[in-house]
Amino acid sequence: MTRLLYVFICVISSQIQLTAQASLNDYKYIIVPKQFDFLNAQDQYQTSSLTKFLFNKHGYTVFFDDDDLPQDLSENRCLGLKSDIKKIKGFLITKLQIDLVDCKGNVVISSAIGETKVKEYQKAYQIAIREAFVTYQFFDYKYVPSISAKSIDTNTSNLDEIARLKMEVEALKGNKGNVVPIPEVKALELNESSKTKNGDLNQAAKGLLGVEVLASTSVKEDMLYAQPITNGFQIVDTQPKKVMILLDTGTPDVFIVKGEDSIVYKKEGFWVYAVNSGENLQLSVLNLKF
Template sequence: MKKNQSFLIMNKASKFSFIFLLLSYSAMFAQKSINSYKYIIVPIQYEFQKSEDQYQINSLTKFLFNKAGFTAVLSNETYPEELLKNNCLALKAVVNNNSSLFTTKATIDLIDCYNNKVFSTNERKTKEKEYRKAYHAVIRETFEDIEALGYAYNGSESVIIPEVEKREIISKTVEPAKAENKLTEAPKKILGEDRIEEVTVPLVEKPVVVPEIVKPMSKSAFVKAIEGTYNFGKWGNSKITLKGEHYSVVSGEENFEFATLYKTSKPNFYIIKWNAFKQPQLVEMDSEGSLKVDSENGVAIYKRIN
């Protein structure tokens, strides 16, 4: 009896050890794979949404990926030049809505350019009744799994570019083939008075000009200066000006400094420290020059005036 009990205990311990090793291996593999990708593409509308960026799900997802260290773009934005040439540098972020009648449930899948699932988060759920708050709550919770990966792009060459996508159309002139490679017609016979001679007449290839396809300049190539006037909601129209190593945010109506902005390693991302709050927040400056700030109620957008 004691031997059987010991065997069962050892058997259970072995199973738990195997499961732990399997989960550890899976996490290490996912981290290694995800670190090979430089971009995240967030669709502007998912199947369960009735309109683009409904409930700000898509812009929040993009914001949280950037906050986690990725470089995320919405599918309707202008892509960086290298991403236009090789879409295998990116993973597509798919938010899956698994909600029931009274519960909002969601997971996030990361899909590569071959439609393979590279990573999936655990399902998160809430019984919050208001749709916007419910979706934001479960999406924020799913990012606990994504942040746990400790993403850091390593510039790996393991992301294979499809052969078709390697071909670039550039303006060039095709030179005539060299003498030894010239195409020839069939031998022609030239009749003389007393002999017949066969000669080979070379075909001369004409230069072929391939027209250049001009690609539009990416908006991301231009980084707007953050200094200017913005509509900061309850603070009204406020000015951002450079003050030493940081930026000062001053209310135009009451003329007092209510926040400070600090630079980060990315030119369009800043850290804002409100005088009224202790917790700093991440700020993204979009292609139009407006500021997007992550808050408890979602992403707050402060539009640029000039």
């Protein structure tokens, strides 16, 4: 009976640890206060510095609460967890527990209690923090963005490119003085297999783009394939060799080409590669398969 009870406790503990780790993986950052509630001054006894050091050491991305925060965290504080150290009452003993608290004030994970009988405050607090932190150092932590967070979890360069994309889309839609709109083509009913046979792709695409747009249009008949990646697709040819990266814009079938002043969008069943230099518009039809 004792052995069965021991096995049961081990199984339950493992399940709790896996659940805690899964919850922790939902968060991208750890925010450490410069002063914990039980202390009288900022970073007193180096408690905040030690806490930040330990989280950094074990693979977490950590900021003090008065640091310049990343743009995504500034815009959405729910991407981070606040580390809160609680002092637990004890007779002639120092006891500390490290909680990770979400943006709504809910405790996501609590550490084991670190304790020591050392009387000197600085040594006692640092020993107790290190003991409590053992809970977090053995997690195989890796941030996994939730579906709702993926649109927010974008680095600065991608945000700049998306802003540029919006300008290009507006140019495609409304720059009537310089760009002739792409005509609507209602008679294209080619299936995927027929588009590439007997020059149908070339002919149909010229019907789609066959209008003067202050630059030449072209058809690229080399087969390309889209491979899903975070926030978009990697486009490869038949070798396979990477051709470009397409980034999601939040608009269906419209992508920004990473590192270029261009977009790829779907028009009448065809994928169009558009480059707008600010003076003219150049279009190409891609033989692209998702």
